[in-house]
Amino acid sequence: MTAATGISRSRHATGELVRLDRERILHPLLPDGRQDRTVLVKGEGCRVWDADGREYLDASAVLGVMQVGHGRRELAAAAAEQLGRLDYFHTWGTITNDRAIELATRLTDLAPPGLDRVFYTSGGSEGNEIALRLARYYHHRKGASGRNWVLSRHTAYHGIGYGSGSLSGSPVYQDGFGPVVPNVHFLTPPHPYQKQWYAGEDPTDFCVRELEATIEKIGPEHIAAMIGEPVMGGYGAVVPPADYWPRVAEVLRRHGILLIFDEVVTAFGRTGRWYSAEHFGVVPDILVTAKGITSGYIPHGAVLVSEEVSEVVGAEGGFPIGFTYTGHPTACAVALSNLDIIEKEGLLANATGTGAYLAAGLRSRLLGLPAVGDVRQIGLMLAVQLVSDQETGADLPGGTLRVADALREQAGILVRNNAHALIVSPPLVLDRSTADKIVDGFCFVLERLGTDGS
Ligand code: PLP
Numbered sequence: 001m002t003a004a005t006g007i008s009r010s011r012h013a014t015g016e017l018v019r020l021d022r023e024r025i026l027h028p029l030l031p032d033g034r035q036d037r038t039v040l041v042k043g044e045g046c047r048v049w050d051a052d053g054r055e056y057l058d059a060s061a062v063l064g065v066m067q068v069g070h071g072r073r074e075l076a077a078a079a080a081e082q083l084g085r086l087d088y089f090h091t092w093g094t095i096t097n098d099r100a101i102e103l104a105t106r107l108t109d110l111a112p113p114g115l116d117r118v119f120y121t122s123g124g125s126e127g128n129e130i131a132l133r134l135a136r137y138y139h140h141r142k143g144a145s146g147r148n149w150v151l152s153r154h155t156a157y158h159g160i161g162y163g164s165g166s167l168s169g170s171p172v173y174q175d176g177f178g179p180v181v182p183n184v185h186f187l188t189p190p191h192p193y194q195k196q197w198y199a200g201e202d203p204t205d206f207c208v209r210e211l212e213a214t215i216e217k218i219g220p221e222h223i224a225a226m227i228g229e230p231v232m233g234g235y236g237a238v239v240p241p242a243d244y245w246p247r248v249a250e251v252l253r254r255h256g257i258l259l260i261f262d263e264v265v266t267a268f269g270r271t272g273r274w275y276s277a278e279h280f281g282v283v284p285d286i287l288v289t290a291k292g293i294t295s296g297y298i299p300h301g302a303v304l305v306s307e308e309v310s311e312v313v314g315a316e317g318g319f320p321i322g323f324t325y326t327g328h329p330t331a332c333a334v335a336l337s338n339l340d341i342i343e344k345e346g347l348l349a350n351a352t353g354t355g356a357y358l359a360a361g362l363r364s365r366l367l368g369l370p371a372v373g374d375v376r377q378i379g380l381m382l383a384v385q386l387v388s389d390q391e392t393g394a395d396l397p398g399g400t401l402r403v404a405d406a407l408r409e410q411a412g413i414l415v416r417n418n419a420h421a422l423i424v425s426p427p428l429v430l431d432r433s434t435a436d437k438i439v440d441g442f443c444f445v446l447e448r449l450g451t452d453g454s
Contacts, residue, residue, distance in 0.1 A: 014039055014051040031401060038408070043070025046427050046434050048414070056408065059438050060416045064233055064265045064381070064425040065296035068341045075297045078337035082330045091120065091327030100327035103335050107302055110274045110339075112283040117310040117317060120326045121301035124264035124290035125159025128227070130303050131260045131286045132163045132181075133321070134313055135225035138258065141312050149218050151211070151226035151257075153189040157234035158227060158262050167227055185218065187211060189232060190240040193374045193385065194393060204244045211251055220255035225286075230276040233265035236383030236421035237376040245280040258285040258309065264301070265381070268292035269342050269428050272352035272379035279378070285309050293335045300331035347428040351379040354430050358382060361439035362424075371396060371449045382424040384442065388451045395420050397452060403445065411441030 010017060018037045039051040046069055048058050061067065068075070082099065091100050104118040119134075121127045132150060139147035152158070156169040165173040166181035169189075174180045187210055190203040198206040215223060230245060232238035252259050261284040266276035270292055273279060277287065286309060290301030305313075313319055325331070342348065359377035362384060366372045373387035386396045386403060396403075404417040416423040424438065 045069040057413045059413050059424050059426045061425050061427045062296055065291040067269055067292045067295045067428045069427040069429040074337050075334050078333045079330055082333035086329050092322050097329045099329040099332035103332040111304050112277050114283050114306050115287055115304040116307045117305045119303040122299045122325045123301050125161040125164045127288035127290055127301045127303045128158045128164035129161045131288050135258045138309050138312050139224050146222055147224045149183045149223045151185050154186045155189055155235045190244045191238050204241045208247045215255055223257045225258040225260050226252055227260040229262045231266050231378055236423055237381045239378045245282045249282045260286045262288045264290045269348045269351050270379055270381050272348055295338050298331045298334045300335055351428045355380040357432055358435040365439055365443045369446050370451045380428055383421040385421040406445045411444055413441040
């Protein structure tokens with residue numbers, strides 16, 4: 001079948017590929033006992049195909065990455081052109097390259113005012129490692145080395161490096177991996193749906209009161225920074241109340257604590273803006289990006305740094321440490337071409353418009369079903385929270401994986417899931433008729449789902 005469809009270029013039949021995969025690859029997040037594999041071989045727009053020629057609708061944009069959709073020849077051409085010219089060089093010391101300079105200029109021109117410098121990485125975890133180092137080093141250079149605590153939030157996801165994993169607010173990133181990076185304190189995140197977390201109080205009031213009490217307890221002279229996803233992605237498109245970030249930023253500023261926004265998911269149009277910080281009217285000191293910067297065609301990331309921080313950490317735009325691939329010209333060339341597409345095709349506006357359309361469809365067809373608790377959305381960042389009890393919002397017994405599997409098997413739709421929600425984050429090129437297909441597929445599967453998870 002694979003040879004007949006001409007889709008797969010593999011020398012192996014599908015069964016053989018699955019066997020080799022089982023024997024040779026250590027898979028992240030492989031559920032216990034799973035022997036099956038979906039061997040993907042081709043992508044185009046919002047669709048991907050497996051080695052047997054079966055088509056899937058990629059309602060996850062891979063992992064919230066693929067802004068411009070699969071199969072964009074422009075990005076392949078940009079990479080090929082750059083590989084044929086200056087394939088790769090580092091940007092350590094005084095060495096630099098035209099693509100890294102052009103991209104840094106573009107990123108900082110698009111950014112909220114004040115974020116003037118770029119440190120390049122190859123992904124989101126690396127970006128948060130650098131953010132943590134920048135924050136502690138900044139205070140060290142200012143003679144305040146005692147400021148080494150970092151505030152994060154329960155349920156946050158910041159990656160799986162030792163630093164970034166230690167900032168991630170779920171035990172799975174720490175248990176069994178110890179000792180993890182010390183001096184991290186987790187706060188309650190603002191989650192308007194989880195009213196029981198706030199004991200009847202307004203979520204922002206609760207969170208700000210907790211923040212102030214924590215600063216007083218640890219001592220502001222010991223705290224370097226607070227890190228947060230402006231909109232939590234991995235936990236399921238958790239959009240905070242409008243006053244949360246402005247009030248948090250004010251408290252931090254008052255105590256000389258840096259604010260780090262982890263925009264690994266939210267930047268580059270995912271929420272309908274270049275950077276989601278724009279929604280909240282807050283400019284962080286450090287802003288971490290990755291994923292959508294190249295739509296995942298090649299690994300890349302950029303940490304945007306305020307003038308104040310960059311001037312303190314190194315004279316003349318320097319920082320004492322760097323990655324091998326920092327400022328990779330081919331990654332930068334792909335990023336520039338990707339940003340061109342986002343701009344030319346109006347994908348920010350499409351994320352806003354089609355995102356609202358998709359959310360309206362999901363809400364009108366799903367809310368009211370016994371196992372659907374909440375549908376959240378900002379731009380093309382959505383989540384459908386599944387519950388066993390509408391009153392308490394308790395999770396489905398057995399989790400959501402079976403539902404994500406059913407969407408794939410019964411409706412041909414690929415989504416991510418966490419313990420509580422299905423995460424819907426399609427490519428930003430999504431059109432309304434494809435959005436309708438997502439709604440129909442969700443409806444088909446969730447109408448048959450009981451609150452006992454069966
Ligand atoms: N930060 C956030 C908010 C993320 O969602 C992710 C990945 O999903 C990361 C950091 C880690 O990025 P990476 O997997 O590129 O290391």
